[in-house]
Amino acid sequence: MDASVILFYVISVLLVLSSLMVVFLRNVVHCALALVVALFLIAILFVMLHAPMVGVLQVLVYAGAIMVLFLFVIMFLNPTASEPRRKLWWGFGSAAALLLAASLAALLSNGEAPADPVTATETFGSPETLAKSLFTDFVLPFEITSVLLLVAIIGAVVLAKREP
Amino acid sequence: MVPLDYYLILSAVIFAIGVIGVLVRRNLIVVLMSIELMLNAVNLTFIAFSRYLASMQGQVVVIFVMAVAAAEAVIGLAIVISVFRHRRTLDPQEMQLLKW
Numbered sequence: 001m002d003a004s005v006i007l008f009y010v011i012s013v014l015l016v017l018s019s020l021m022v023v024f025l026r027n028v029v030h031c032a033l034a035l036v037v038a039l040f041l042i043a044i045l046f047v048m049l050h051a052p053m054v055g056v057l058q059v060l061v062y063a064g065a066i067m068v069l070f071l072f073v074i075m076f077l078n079p080t081a082s083e084p085r086r087k088l089w090w091g092f093g094s095a096a097a098l099l100l101a102a103s104l105a106a107l108l109s110n111g112e113a114p115a116d117p118v119t120a121t122e123t124f125g126s127p128e129t130l131a132k133s134l135f136t137d138f139v140l141p142f143e144i145t146s147v148l149l150l151v152a153i154i155g156a157v158v159l160a161k162r163e164p
Numbered sequence: 165m166v167p168l169d170y171y172l173i174l175s176a177v178i179f180a181i182g183v184i185g186v187l188v189r190r191n192l193i194v195v196l197m198s199i200e201l202m203l204n205a206v207n208l209t210f211i212a213f214s215r216y217l218a219s220m221q222g223q224v225v226v227i228f229v230m231a232v233a234a235a236e237a238v239i240g241l242a243i244v245i246s247v248f249r250h251r252r253t254l255d256p257q258e259m260q261l262l263k264w
Contacts, residue, residue, distance in 0.1 A: 002165070002166075004165060004166055005166050008166045008170060012170075012174045015174070015178065016174075016177060016178070016181070019178050019181040019182070019201055020181060022181075022185065022194075022197055022198065022201060023181055023182075023184050023185040023188075023189065023194075023198060028191060028193055028194060031193075031194050031197055032197065035197050035200065035201065038178075038201065038204070039200075039204065042204050042207070042208060045171075045208060045211075046208075046211050048166075049171075049211050049212055049214070049215040050215050051211050051214065051215070051223050051226075053223070054211060054223050054226050054227065057227065057230060058207075058230070061230050061234060062200070062204070062230070062233075065234065066200065066233070066234055066237045069237060069238065069241060070193065070196070070197065070237070070241070073193065073241045073244060073245060074193060076245070077193075077244070077245065077248050077254070089188055090188050092187075092188075093183075093184050093187035093188035094184055094188070096183070096187060097180040097181070097183045097184040097187070098180065100179075100180045100183055101176050101177050101179070101180035104176035104179065104180070105172070105173045105176045105177070108169070108172035108173065108176055108209075109169040109172055109173055117165060117168070117215055117216040117218070118216065118217060118218035119218070120215070120218050121218075124218060124220070125215075125220075125223065129220055130220060130223055130224065130227075133220040133221065133223075133224050134224050134227065137221070137224075138224050138228075141228060142228075145228055145231045145232075148231065148232065148235055149231060149234070149235055151235075152234075152235035152238050152239055153238070155238075155239050155242065156238045156239060156241075156242040159239070159242035159243055159245070159246050160242040160245050160246065162249075
């Protein structure tokens, strides 16, 4: 077996485990820390798929900015009330998700996906090619994204402001 | 080289785990974290297809998804803070003023 396949198996097992911990742990801070692990593992998968720039952004934006925001809100609110655990509801949700996973996997792995990748050029996934694509073909969505971020900032300030 | 199917099945499993979190958890912060997990599963699909079709468009779309996810987290957490300030709870089952 190829070394990359073994690495893929190790990372996927760890990724599924940490994702399950995000969902099933009782303590919210533990959930957030498990989510950081999951995001790091996904960043490693991105690097394995010749997307180093996106992997770095994943670590910076998700594991850095967004997780700090989550932890800040957790510590700010300090939610101490423990959730009641209802077995029926958990069984129902897990069954629905299992059904979804089975149908998605069956749909996605229908054999039409290319088994062997197109051989990538030397510069594939480098910051240079990414920026070239971002600022030529996708320049209008890029500008719209900046407007979206501005709206999000204003909305967050208005929503979280203490009422006089 | 790992076949493309493996990545697709892995991201389907991660997405389903995120769906479990959204459906059954009764803590708004964990629900938001599960949504982040689902967005990441979709990002993984985009990057895998981008590599196997040797097209940069998938990676660009992932950058946009990240920006939207950041905006979503900011607004969602601001709403959580606002709701907690008024109702002193994070349980979505308690938020039923609009329920028919």
